[in-house]
Amino acid sequence: MLQVQGLVKHFGGIHAVDGVSFDVAAGECVALIGPNGAGKSTCFACIAGQYPLTGGRILWNGQALEKLAPAARLRHGVARTFQVAQVFEALSVLQNVQLAIEASRAQKAISAFKSLDRQSVEAAMALLVQTGLRESADDDVLSLAYGAKKRLELAIALAAAPKLLLLDEPAAGLAEAERASLMQLVKTLAGQGMAVLYTEHNMDAVAGVADRVLVLIEGRLAAQGSFDEISRDAEVRRLYLGDGLGDDGDGVNIKGAAHA
Ligand code: ADP
Numbered sequence: 059m060l061q062v063q064g065l066v067k068h069f070g071g072i073h074a075v076d077g078v079s080f081d082v083a084a085g086e087c088v089a090l091i092g093p094n095g096a097g098k099s100t101c102f103a104c105i106a107g108q109y110p111l112t113g114g115r116i117l118w119n120g121q122a123l124e125k126l127a128p129a130a131r132l133r134h135g136v137a138r139t140f141q142v143a144q145v146f147e148a149l150s151v152l153q154n155v156q157l158a159i160e161a162s163r164a165q166k167a168i169s170a171f172k173s174l175d176r177q178s179v180e181a182a183m184a185l186l187v188q189t190g191l192r193e194s195a196d197d198d199v200l201s202l203a204y205g206a207k208k209r210l211e212l213a214i215a216l217a218a219a220p221k222l223l224l225l226d227e228p229a230a231g232l233a234e235a236e237r238a239s240l241m242q243l244v245k246t247l248a249g250q251g252m253a254v255l256y257t258e259h260n261m262d263a264v265a266g267v268a269d270r271v272l273v274l275i276e277g278r279l280a281a282q283g284s285f286d287e288i289s290r291d292a293e294v295r296r297l298y299l300g301d302g303l304g305d306d307g308d309g310v311n312i313k314g315a316a317h318a
């Protein structure tokens with residue numbers, strides 16, 4: 059189980075995350091939502107190890123993560139994707155996933171001069187099938203459509219066989235149908251026992267997908283609960299979900315919440 063306890067991250071005078079506590083259990087799919095600038099990506103960077111904490115604790119299965127480098131956290135099963143997909147553009151789709159598999163097996167950075175071994179091909183292909191990229195295996199990443207790039211980033215994260223998967227806007231920029239299919243895949247991963255925490259702006263990628271929703275506003279958790287619960291929360295509606303709605307008081311803006 060992931061336990062985030064009193065997480066604080068300040069950048070100088072900017073209180074990006076200001077005392078946030080929550081848990082994510084194995085098998086749970088949890089959405090972290092909130093307006094732009096709420097601190098969602100900063101939370102992810104603190105959990106995955108890109109940023110040192112200003113305060114608080116992060117425990118994964120009882121083990122403190124705060125002082126571990128990202129690669130060490132990955133060895134403990136903590137993998138993340140980024141809001142802007144991070145992939146190797148000079149390699150093919152298959153090679154990207156092979157490289158990720160071999161890097162996680164080697165448990166250290168692999169040499170740029172080592173050739174990719176044949177053994178990882180099968181495992182990489184299995185991940186491409188799982189993420190719907192089989193047909194794109196030999197494509198150059200440079201030529202990939204945006205949605206396929208987001209899937210590839212997920213395949214790369216899965217290559218480390220993570221137990222905790224942190225997905226920062228996994229479906230951002232995707233059309234509705236593509237977003238729905240990607241989110242079903244994300245839900246399936248949690249169903250297989252992974253702890254999944256993801257951020258998202260489109261409420262159709264939260265409703266029916268997340269078991270639980272955390273609402274982050276200005277670095278603090280404003281509410282948490284089921285999607286129905288948080289969408290009835292008066293403060294959440296006023297500060298985030300209610301944007302652009304009439305004052306009839308029911309139903310949320312399902313297409314997309316406040317998005318600058
Ligand atoms: P979100 O992902 O919810 O949109 P972020 O976590 O990216 O929000 O940002 C939260 C706040 O922290 C914003 O005010 C942002 O400008 C600030 N911030 C994020 N990263 C940095 C950084 N590396 N240096 C300074 N300020 C940052």
Ligand code: MG
Pocket residue numbers: 098099100141226
């Ligand atoms: Mg963000």
